[in-house]
Amino acid sequence: MEKRATFSSTTIGLLFALPMLVLIFVFFYWPSGQALYWAFTLEQPWGGGNTWVGLQNFRQLLSDPYYWGAISRSMVFGLGSTSIAMGVALLLALFTDREMRGHKAYRSVFIWPYAIAAPALGLAFRFILAPEAGFLSLINQIWPGLWNPALDGTDAMIAVIIAFSWKYVGYNFIFFLSALQSIPRSLIEAAAMDGSGPMRRMWDIQLPLLTPTLFFLLVINITESFQDSFGIVDIMTQGGPARATELMVYKIYFDGFKGLDYSGAAAQSIILMGLVVLLTIVQFRFVERRVHYK
Amino acid sequence: MSSIAIKGVKKAYAKNAVVHGVDLEIATGEFIVILGPSGCGKSTLLRMIAGLEEISGGEIWIDGKLVNKLEPRERGCAMVFQNYALYPHMTVAENIGYALKVAGVPKAERMQRVAATAKVVGLEAFLDRRPAALSGGQRQRVAMGRAIVREPKVFLFDEPLSNLDAKLRVAMRAEIRRLHRRLGATSVFVTHDQTEAMTLGDRLVVMNGGRIEQVGTPAEVYNRPATRFVANFVGSPSMNLMEGAIDRHGVFVYDEQRRIPLPGALDARLVGHKIVLGVRAEAAKLVEAGTPGSLPATVDFIEELGAGRVVHTDFDGLSFAVALSDAATFETGDPVGVMIDPADIHLFSIESGLRIDLPASQPAHATSL
Known part of the structure; x- marks a missing residue:
């Protein structure tokens, strides 16, 4: 019998998984571990030794009203952008599903915003929403001073929410549309025979059957709104005016790289990570119950 | 309602x-x-x-x-x-x-x-x-x-x-x-x-x-x-259909050995025309090979249905099914005779596919060719 080199299935399995494991370790576990370590120490800005301080960083953060402000702003941003991004995408998908003419073009056009890097997107929206020259300058001509994200915190928050939502509408749309198209045509027809009009059918048949997709997108959108918002905020408002758009992720960058408070920023990262995990658990625990998996 | x-x-x-x-x-x-x-x-x-x-x-x-x-x-x-x-x-x-x-x-x-x-x-x-x-x-x-x-x-x-x-x-x-x-x-x-x-x-x-x-x-x-x-779609097994010509005596000729006289009076319009003749499997009978008036055939295969059986015979290349209610005494390869009662035949135009009723049986519905 011919002699062959044989490996145990565990070895060969691990070998195949190794490149991915290395990637995950280097880019996820290592930095996370490092952040976790820093969060419990005081790091010197210019390097050269650190001191173990236990929970002091966390205590400091949680007694800081500015930090609580960042948390609540992140919540507002997350809820606002998620509801706009998902709501608009769902409407577009429902309409596209009914009138499928040109749907192939829609599909590819709507995914493009997702491919645009956040800073480029932020820059574009900075121009679009500029109070003196953008589309919205028209409003200021009628009611002077009504719209000014550079001075008004609420306007600034609205501006970053719109920019972020715009990026995710296309992403959500793709998921909604393919989920809608996987609902058998005959179900819609059966509902039509049962006397249900188009709006009623959306509400009674299509939406309940979309719940797995709705749930998936809810988790993704909330998570991304906490983590992916940095580029847009940095280009559009830099957290201003007067911290009105200082989201958690932006504060991490600002305190860490501008304020050179590595340890505080590391502690903030840990809290942000914990918060996202918590929110995801809450969603799985309470929202998923209402999902109808087929 | x-x-x-x-x-x-x-x-x-x-x-x-x-x-x-x-x-x-x-x-x-x-x-x-x-x-x-x-x-x-x-x-x-x-x-x-x-x-x-x-x-x-x-x-x-x-x-x-x-x-x-x-x-x-x-x-x-x-x-x-x-x-x-x-x-x-x-x-x-x-x-x-x-x-x-x-x-x-x-x-x-x-x-x-x-x-x-x-x-x-x-x-x-x-x-x-x-x-x-x-x-x-x-x-x-x-x-x-x-x-x-x-x-x-x-x-x-x-x-x-x-x-x-x-x-x-x-x-x-x-x-x-x-x-x-x-x-x-x-x-x-x-x-x-x-x-x-x-x-x-x-x-x-x-x-x-x-x-x-x-x-x-x-x-x-x-x-x-x-x-x-x-005729072909309704009925199981489907109706046997043969294409042939009507000679001047009013006999349907499939080939030299297989002729079926048409019932009733001779319809002059049909003579010399090619036509489709159909017989239900239930309407045909199997007899000893060589029985006068029967069409010579060979048993191709037999489908057992429990209550009855369908014998598929071969007319030199054309498959012809006969349904039997009694036990089959034939086996694959046996020469047999197929007996067709002229009253049980259906005629269809070869061009239009429409049914042709013979004058004697249903004069009112006769279709011209």
């Missing part, structure tokens, strides 16, 4: 015509079965009646009302779909009651009517289940219940039994028949299964290539097929 009138109805997708001008009158309370091979336009016709498919030409009237432009919900039809189309996120009770809910029937009355319907279709024990937890037959019953709960004017069935296994299909067939007798609503049932068609229909509509080939009672369609297509 209501009647349906279909006048010159056409359907085309882009430039592709699938239904070419169909005319059909369906009486109130009648059970009509539309039978045809796949792609013949039968489902499309049904969906046009339902309002799920736009009508490209012609008119459909339900209960004396033109419904061409009406939405499905305004037509008063209920439909049972081939794949049942049950709402997966609703329980059996919610599925059956959905139409009532949409119609705004108060909850108490709705529950009562759902319960009554569930009893009719034998689903009382399953009202709280989801469709995923039901067997194929039970799903079929839910689909039926959903259709009957609103007491519609018209029932439409789109091949509702084709996803069931053979035994269940026979049982559901009987149940549909019973249900129709009980409710008496006008019903249109689409199928490609001829047994279903023969057993269910008051009248049969045989369709092919977007056209109606024949309309008639099951017995009429079986005994006097109007076209070559119907």
